[in-house]
Amino acid sequence: MTESLKQTTTSRYTTFYDAYDRIRSLDAPLWLHRIRSDAMKRFRELGMPVARELSFPLKEDWIYTDLRQIAETYYQDGPGSPGGPGRPVEVRLDEDALAPYEFGQDGWHRIVFVNGVHAPALSHGPDLPRGVVVSSLADALVEHPELVHPHLARYADYESTGLTALNTALIENGLFIHVPRAGALETPVHVHYVTTGLDAPLATQPRTLIAAGDGASLKVVESYSGLTDQVYLTNAVTEISVGRDGNVDHYRINREGEGAAHLSTTQLHLAGNGRISTFNMSMGGALTRNDTNARLTGEHAVVRMNGLYLVAGDQHVDNHTAIDHAVPNCDSYEVYKGILEGRSRGVFNGKVFVHQDAQETDAKQLNKNLMLSSNAMIHTKPQLEIYADQVKCTHGATVGQLDEDQIFYLRTRGLSHDSACHLLTYGFAADLIRRLGIEAVRTSLDTLFETTIRDLSAARGRTER
Amino acid sequence: MALLEIRNLRGGIKDQDIINGIDLTVERGEVHAIMGPNGSGKSTLGKILAGHEEYEETGGTVRFQNKDLFELTPEERANEGMFLAFQYPVEIPGVSNAYFLRAAMNERLKYRSEPEISAGAFRRLLDKKMKQVDMDPELARRPVNEDFSGGEKKRNEIFHMAVLEPTLSILDETDSGLDIDAMRIVAHGINQQRTAENAMIVITHYQRLLDYVVPDYVHVMYQGRIVKSGRKELAFELEEKGYEWIREEVEAAG
Ligand SMILES: Nc1ncnc2c1ncn2[C@@H]1O[C@H](COP(=O)(O)OP(=O)(O)OP(=O)(O)O)[C@@H](O)[C@H]1O
Ligand SMILES: [Mg+2]
Numbered sequence: 001m002t003e004s005l006k007q008t009t010t011s012r013y014t015t016f017y018d019a020y021d022r023i024r025s026l027d028a029p030l031w032l033h034r035i036r037s038d039a040m041k042r043f044r045e046l047g048m049p050v051a052r053e054l055s056f057p058l059k060e061d062w063i064y065t066d067l068r069q070i071a072e073t074y075y076q077d078g079p080g081s082p083g084g085p086g087r088p089v090e091v092r093l094d095e096d097a098l099a100p101y102e103f104g105q106d107g108w109h110r111i112v113f114v115n116g117v118h119a120p121a122l123s124h125g126p127d128l129p130r131g132v133v134v135s136s137l138a139d140a141l142v143e144h145p146e147l148v149h150p151h152l153a154r155y156a157d158y159e160s161t162g163l164t165a166l167n168t169a170l171i172e173n174g175l176f177i178h179v180p181r182a183g184a185l186e187t188p189v190h191v192h193y194v195t196t197g198l199d200a201p202l203a204t205q206p207r208t209l210i211a212a213g214d215g216a217s218l219k220v221v222e223s224y225s226g227l228t229d230q231v232y233l234t235n236a237v238t239e240i241s242v243g244r245d246g247n248v249d250h251y252r253i254n255r256e257g258e259g260a261a262h263l264s265t266t267q268l269h270l271a272g273n274g275r276i277s278t279f280n281m282s283m284g285g286a287l288t289r290n291d292t293n294a295r296l297t298g299e300h301a302v303v304r305m306n307g308l309y310l311v312a313g314d315q316h317v318d319n320h321t322a323i324d325h326a327v328p329n330c331d332s333y334e335v336y337k338g339i340l341e342g343r344s345r346g347v348f349n350g351k352v353f354v355h356q357d358a359q360e361t362d363a364k365q366l367n368k369n370l371m372l373s374s375n376a377m378i379h380t381k382p383q384l385e386i387y388a389d390q391v392k393c394t395h396g397a398t399v400g401q402l403d404e405d406q407i408f409y410l411r412t413r414g415l416s417h418d419s420a421c422h423l424l425t426y427g428f429a430a431d432l433i434r435r436l437g438i439e440a441v442r443t444s445l446d447t448l449f450e451t452t453i454r455d456l457s458a459a460r461g462r463t464e465r
Numbered sequence: 466m467a468l469l470e471i472r473n474l475r476g477g478i479k480d481q482d483i484i485n486g487i488d489l490t491v492e493r494g495e496v497h498a499i500m501g502p503n504g505s506g507k508s509t510l511g512k513i514l515a516g517h518e519e520y521e522e523t524g525g526t527v528r529f530q531n532k533d534l535f536e537l538t539p540e541e542r543a544n545e546g547m548f549l550a551f552q553y554p555v556e557i558p559g560v561s562n563a564y565f566l567r568a569a570m571n572e573r574l575k576y577r578s579e580p581e582i583s584a585g586a587f588r589r590l591l592d593k594k595m596k597q598v599d600m601d602p603e604l605a606r607r608p609v610n611e612d613f614s615g616g617e618k619k620r621n622e623i624f625h626m627a628v629l630e631p632t633l634s635i636l637d638e639t640d641s642g643l644d645i646d647a648m649r650i651v652a653h654g655i656n657q658q659r660t661a662e663n664a665m666i667v668i669t670h671y672q673r674l675l676d677y678v679v680p681d682y683v684h685v686m687y688q689g690r691i692v693k694s695g696r697k698e699l700a701f702e703l704e705e706k707g708y709e710w711i712r713e714e715v716e717a718a719g
Contacts, residue, residue, distance in 0.1 A: 404518070409555035411539035412515050412548070413569040413625060414576070423568060427559030427608065 012071055013047065015203060016166060019077040023172050029145050032152070032171065039158045039168035046162035047071065058160075064347045064379050065289050065318040070261050075203035075233055090117055091196045093227075098122065101192060101225050101255065103440040109134050109189040111175055115196060116204035118173055126187060131180040134189055137207055140176035147178045151211045155239040155295070156267040163291075164265050167205045167237040174207035179216040181243070188219040188249075188438055193236070195257065197228030206236040210250075214243035214271070219438055220250055224264075226257025226284060236264040242274040244298060249277050249437045253445070256284035265291045268305075270330075272298025279436060280307040281445060282317050283452060289318040296323070296330040307336040308432050310449070311344035311376075312456050318347035325358040328388075332362075337429045338369040340376035341456045348380040350395070356387040365395040370428045372402070372421075372456065418457055425453045466531045468493045468664050469633055476513050476522035477689075483509040485689035486525070491633065494661040498675055498700060499668045501686030502708045507668045508552050510686070511635045515549040516542055529633065543569075544576035546632030550622035550639050552668075557609035562621065563591060565609050566628050573629065594627040598654035615642035623654045632663045639667075640674040652677030672704040685711055 020040050024033070047053070048071040049062045091114050098112065109125030111118075111134070118136045128134060133144055140148050158165040175191040193206045212218055224234055234256060242248045256262045262285040268276050282288050294303045309317045323332045338346045348367045369378045382395040402424050410420035426449070433449055436442040469491040477483035483506045491497055499507055513520045514527065516539035527534040530545060537545065557565065571581045582590070595602055600620060610618050619639050626634055636655070640648055655678050659665070667678060675683070675697060683699040684691045687708070692715050693699065703711075 403555075406555050406557060408515075408517050408539065409551065410557070410565075410569075412543050412551075413565075413629065414540050414543035414572045415569055416540050416572065417538075419568065419572065423560055423565065424557065427557055430559040 013043075015075045015077055016043070016170065019170050019203075022077065023170055026172075028141065029149070031149060032141065035153045036169050036171060039153070039165045042158055043162055043165040043169050046160075046165055048162050048166070061320060061349070064345070065287070065316065067261075067263075067289075070233060070263075070287070073201055073231065073233070076198065076200045077203070091115055091198075093119065093122065093194065093196065095122070097227060098192065098194070101194075101223055103188075103190065103221070103438075103444045108187055110192065111136060111189070112192045112194060113173065113204075113206065114194050115198065115202055116173065116193075116206065125189070129183055129185060132183055132185050133176065133178040134185070135176055137174045137176045137209060138172065140178075144178070147211070148176060148209065151239065151241055152209055153239075155241060155269045156237050156265055161265065161291075163235055163263050164237055167207060167235050167265075170205040171207050172205070174209070175220075175222075176208075177210045177218060177220060179212045179218050181213040182215040183213065184216065185218040188221060188441075190221045190223065192223045192225065193234065195226050195228060195232050195234065195260070197230050198232075201231040201233065203233040203235065206234065208236070208238040210238070210240040210248065212240075212242045212246040212248050215245045216243060217247040218249070220248070221438075221441060222250075222252045223255065224253070224262060224284070225255045226260050229258040231259040231261075232257070233261045234263065236262075238264070238266045239269070240267070240276060240278075241269040242271065242276055244271045245273045246271070247275045250279070251436070251438075251441055252278065252280045252290075254280075254282040254284050254288060254290075256288070258284075258286060260285040260287075262288040262290075264289070266293070268292075268294040268303060270294065270296050270298065270301035270303060273300045274298065275302045277304040277437065278306070279432070280319070282307070282309040282319070283311070283448075285317075286314065287316045289320070291320045291322075293322040294324065294332065296325050296332070297327060299327050299329040302331045303333075305332065305334040306432055306435075308429050308449070309336070309338045309346060310452055310456070311339075311346060312341035314343055316345045318349075320347075320349045320351075322351040322353070323363065325352070325354045325361045325363065327355075328357060328359045328361070330358065330361055332364070334365040335432060336367045337432055338367070338378060339372065339425060339429065339453065339456070340369065340378060341372040343373070343375045345376070346378040346380075348378070348397070349383060350381075351383040352385070352393065352395070354384075354386040354388050354391055354393065358388045359390040361388060361391040361393065363391070363393040367397040368428070369397075369399045370402070370425060371399060372425065422454055422457050425457065426450060466528075467491060468530060470526075470528045472526045474510075474513070474522060474525035474527060476520060476524070477509060478520060482523055483520075483689050484513060487689070487691055489684070489691065491664045491666065493632075493664055494659075495682070496659065496665045496667060496678060496680045498680040498683045498697075499666060499686055499691075500670065500683060500700065500703055505686045506689040507686050508637050509689075511549050511552075511637045511666075511668065514542075514635060515539055515547065540572065541576075543629075543631075544573050546663075548626050548629060548631035548634045550619075550626060550634065550636045552637040552641075554610050554613075554618040554622055556611045556613075558611050560609055562605045562607060562609050562624075566591070566625065569625075569629060590628065594624060597657055598624050598627050599650045600624045616644060616647050619643055620647065620651060623651050627654060627658060630658070630663075633666070634658075634663070635666045635668070637668045638670065640669050640671060648674065649677065672700045675700045687711055687715055
């Protein structure tokens with residue numbers, strides 16, 4: 001009785017305010033308390049980016065993606081301490097439930113969070129090289145606060161973005177990786193944020209922090225998976241910092257459930273000669289919004305930022321990327337490809353800023369979209385702002401359908417119409433997957449991609465007939 | 466029953482016939498060359514036979530292996546043994562030649578209710594066929610025709626033909642764009658595939674190819690019709706005299 005009363009009479013964001021009160025009461029270093037409370041203050045002011053309530057220029061970034069429904073949903077607090085009202089009980093999963101999301105690779109470091117709660121029983125990995133830390137963020141805050149402190153909330157901007165402010169205010173757990181100067185973590189790390197069905201919509205705020213020191217290297221895969229069709233919210237923030245000559249290979253796979261809203265910010269910070277390759281694959285969720293930002297702060301840094309989105313039905317996927325060339329002689333290469341079926345909606349906005357000092361910048365950006373249905377829609381917008389004069393910058397955006405001549409060519413070799421469409425769709429984006437650095441990821445995602453588009457074309461076959 | 470029997474075929478694009486009544490019978494073991502000026506309808510004939518949806522038959526009949534051709538989809542025609550080598554082969558980005566050929570091969574086997582080919586057996590087959598048409602193995606790994614040179618694309622068509630072993634091949638200007646050595650190699654590849662069981666229709670502008678791939682018949686196409694047929698000597702005559710006398714003959718006949 002009191003429960004339902006509470007749900008109908010609470011104002012927006014009450015869940016988050018309550019969650020903040022709960023988290024604030026947990027033990028934490030003073031600096032973290034400060035960050036959380038600053039962030040909470042900002043979130044109270046900013047709220048979620050609900051398009052019609054934002055002012056220009058903030059509004060520009062949210063024009064096609066409306067979070068109103070999410071802002072008005074009453075979510076359950078995520079990683080609850082046991083027994084608190086309205087909080088989820090811990091859900092235990094067994095290995096089998098996770099198997100479909102693995103990369104067929106034993107011996108990786110794996111760390112699993114179920115509904116925001118760390119699941120140590122499912123987390124394991126081989127021995128770590130000296131000085132390397134792979135752990136839950138909560139554990140790291142207790143065991144290595146001095147490693148966390150220099151990086152946490154230093155890169156992702158919670159001053160001007162409401163969603164990052166929210167996640168930062170509610171920092172509680174997630175993945176932490178630290179590879180010290182000249183260290184190498186050869187074995188990939190797989191962090192898996194899983195959401196299962198609960199009796200009320202759940203909100204989690206996964207926080208991932210990855211710090212590679214000078215000359216350090218590591219590989220990491222972030223998976224976001226939904227084992228439920230129910231409504232829930234993931235609001236994730238990932239910060240990756242790579243030192244001089246460091247190298248990070250990063251993957252982000254969204255296989256959220258059908259009812260999910262997946263909001264994310266990935267903030268990449270590169271020192272001189274540092275390298276980050278990031279690949280973002282979005283398939284799940286009812287609504288997805290990814291903000292992927294890179295800041296190149298030292299000369300000769302290189303960022304590769306690729307992405308693939310595959311949506312159908314009423315799915316909505318929005319990728320906003322921003323690459324900030326603050327210094328000379330850096331390169332950025334960006335390719336995003338989208339395959340849109342049904343009544344799905346896609347948004348791509350790629351900003352590249354080349355500051356006045358950033359001479360000899362090489363920035364390439366490409367967004368290609370394949371529309372498998374006449375009811376699908378894409379808004380694509382490259383936004384290059386170049387203030388230096390000695391630069392090589394190119395960008396391009398295409399929106400196309402399957403080509404009849406290509407289909408005919410394949411049919412004259414014996415492929416059915418459906419197989420031809422499937423093969424062409426596969427070929428449209430296969431190059432992105434083929435370029436992935438970790439073989440096990442490449443193979444798994446290739447299979448995942450193939451079966452997904454097979455399902456898409458089968459669904460299309462049904463609606464056409 | 467002939468392998469292919471075309472009777473008074475008409476057809477073309479929407480509202481306009483390009484093929485204006487063609488009769489042609491092709492028996493197993495035969496090679497027919499079709500020549501004719503630009504725009505006379507040679508490629509259109511090939512596309513209609515292969516089942517391109519943009520082209521429509523408006524009259525006549527075609528029987529292929531004693532089946533009504535127009536009852537079959539393009540892929541059914543292919544899996545029945547028809548093969549069209551394109552004048553302008555299409556690029557298929559992102560799909561490797563080998564991967565694609567295996568898919569095509571398996572569709573064919575499925576059509577014939579035969580089991581799929583194993584990876585090992587397919588690899589061996591591919592190696593053998595690559596040697597047969599002197600194909601650079603690198604091209605088999607690359608995406609189908611993507612960034613291939615003009616000549617490489619033509620050679621790739623013959624490679625596809627060699628792998629799929631069709632009973633009726635329609636080769637649309639496979640010789641154009643080939644250098645002299647490549648022409649010889651491609652011709653050799655074509656000849657190796659000539660058997661008593663299969664047949665070929667070779668569309669070409671140059672008598673040179675026919676020095677290597679010696680045809681049983683040569684036909685001249687003009688304004689969507691076959692206006693003259695003969696033996697291989699006709700090709701020499703055309704090479705020497707051009708098409709003007711053919712035009713005159715046709716016009717004189719009214
Ligand atoms: N899709 C089309 N739309 C409009 N016209 C077409 C189309 N296809 C063919 N044609 C026309 O039909 C005629 C015959 O074309 P086709 O390509 O069959 O000629 P061809 O004999 O193969 O010529 P070439 O020797 O130059 O290859 C040409 O006039 C051409 O412009
Ligand atoms: Mg032609």
